[in-house]
Amino acid sequence: MSITALDFERCYRAVSARDSRFDGQFYTAVRTTGIYCRPSCPAITPKRTNVTFLPTAAAAQQAGYRACRRCLPDAAPGSPLWNTRADLAARAMRLIGDGVVERGGVPALAAALGYSQRQLTRVLTTELGAGPLALARAHRAHTARLLIQTTAMSMSDIAFAAGFASIRQFNDTVREVFAVSPSTMRTEAQRTAGRPAAVNGTLCLRLPYRAPLDRDWLDWFLSAHVAPGLELWQTSSDGENHYLRNIRTPHGHAGVRLAVRPGYVHAELTLRDMRDLAPTVARVRHLLDLDADPVAIDEALNRSDEDTGAPPGPGTRFDPGIRVPGSVDGPELLLRTMIGQQISVAAANTHTARLVAALGEPVDGPVSRLFPTSAVIAERGAEVLTGPAQRIRSITAAAAALASGDLVLHQGRTAAELRRDLLALDGIGPWTADYVTMRLLADPDIMLHTDLVIRRGAVRHGIELTDTTRWSPWRSYLCMHLWRTELRTRTESRASATLTTDSDAKASTD
Missing domain, CATH: 3.40.10.10 (DNA Methylphosphotriester Repair Domain)
Structure with missing residues (x-):
């Protein structure tokens, strides 16, 4: 826009x-x-x-x-425009939110997008009213406010953690953006909250989202794909569900604990380097699809057919607020998806946990490991992975391509280019390429048409999956709805059944 x-x-x-x-x-x-x-x-x-x-x-x-x-x-x-749009401005905003400018400046952003710095600045200024430096400055100001209001860090530490080049630049920006000095902002926050929200190095943040949000679907998706050692699913004494995991970040790693609550996600972030606050928040928001516009999506998917006046299925309307879970790390998403090909979700979790235990970097905290780097998996993955030899070779080859830079996975890529590069790798078929593209880029309009669960759900609801005009640009959300309703039907008709979304899905062309 x-x-x-x-x-x-x-x-x-x-x-x-x-x-x-x-x-x-x-x-x-x-x-x-x-x-x-x-x-x-x-x-x-x-x-x-x-x-x-x-x-x-x-x-x-x-x-x-x-x-x-x-x-x-x-x-x-x-x-939500940065996900629904795939143009240069939207892709740049996704990378700016991940802190690319703070880490490598405008040259790094331009290189990742494949444009010259001049052309990039011109497009962003025209489309968004500000160039890449100004857009990154706004993100730094937001990070600075969070650290000022929720930690007891010194102002000089906050300045550099937020990505400012100097304390003077930090002070000037805070005054210009918020019309108060950093010290006044902290005093006001303490007066309101009573104490900083950071305890023993852990920041407690409220990550807002647009209601409604289908918590049951997110709970199932996260809990069903937990790989022990890397992730943990807990239910507290008051019945609240918590998802814990470690995230590899630009300057180290972070531990996260997430709980979905009405109107916001309660996030406890344990950062080894405060410079990773903004990228960690961006990745958590991406994982839970918190920037979606559910009202617009639900209205489009539930609207009556223009020709027949019938709802999208025999007497069925989709539940409101479904999300398309994203990812916190592109290489991890691809390699875990490949590990899970042709096997159940539970088996995939077991294989992933074994890989993490053997090759993952140990860290302190309730979750003990980081997902192994692509270089380590390329070198030693064959020693740990089990299953068909061809699949193991495909996984280690993909890891080698990631480690060498021949395959690049980040949110600034276009869906067409990413899908092309994924399909060029041995062992990756259309389902895997589309699934990874959908989750990595938060692309709202990908149809997993070869997925057996989705196809069965479509038949159950009388939906024609090839009807691009009817379901675009929300076909990814339609897939989530069809997955959810088909799995719910299975559960209701066979209470002891194990949910195996990926097992059925990967029994297709991959």
Whole structure:
């Protein structure tokens, strides 16, 4: 959504209704106050003549506006556009959120996207109202606010952890964006919260999402794919489910504990290097698909057929708020998917756990290992992996391609290019290529048409999977619905059955 593409009337109606669904999709800049807000800000709705709508917080900051201290626009869920769009601007935003600019500057971002720095800056400025440096600066300001308000770290440590080049730059940015000094921001936060939210090096954050959210589906997906040693699924005494795992991060690793609650995900992050806060949060949000717009998706999938007036199936409507789980690490996603080919979910978890126990790096915490690096799996994977020799060779060859850089997996890639590169590898068929592309890129419009569970679900609901016009651009979400309903039917009809989504799925063309 470029600056010129923003529909003023539609945006103003959303602001007038304080519609939280649009938080993060655009920002309201008020000329008379010099502040910018999220659409759901509880303040009095400004007059039409006094507002401008901008697609990013960076664009508002670039224009000289400061963030509203009442609605905290930087804390809104991310825009779903960065997943539904596959253009250069959207792919750049995904990589900026992962901290590429902080780690390697604009040259690294441009190289990852395959564009010159000048061309990249021109496109982002035109589409998003700010260049890559300004967009990265907005992310740094958000990270700085989190660290100021939730930790007892010194301001100098926060400055460098958030990615600022100097303490002066940090101070200037915080004052410009939030209209207060860092020390004042901390004092106000402590007065409100009573104490920092960081305890023994662990940050406790609330990650917002757009309601509704189907917690049962996320709970099943995460719990069913837990690989012991790498992940852990716990239910607390009060009945709340917790998902724990370790994530390999740019500067080390992080431990995460997640619990889905009404309106937000409670995230406890144990970081070995505070510079990894922003990428870790981005990866957790990606894993749980927290930036989706479920209302728009549900309305599209449940709308009546234009020709017949019938709902999408014999008397059936899909449950609201389903998500397409993403990933926290591209190489891990690919290699675990290949390990699980032609076997059940439980068996795949066992094989993955064995690999992690033998080759994973040991770490402190309730979860004891990191997923092995691609280089280690390429070198020693054949010693640990069991099963058909051809599959083992395919897995170690894919790991070698990842380790050498011949295969690159990151969110800045296009779906077509990624799928092409995956299919070029031995042992990867259309299902695996599509599944990895869907989860790695959060692509909303991939149809796993060879998946047997999805095909059976489609027959049950009278859905034609080849009807691209009817289901685009939400075919990935349709797949999740069909998986869910078919598995639920199996469970209801055979209570003792084991859910084997991937087992049936991979009994197809792969």
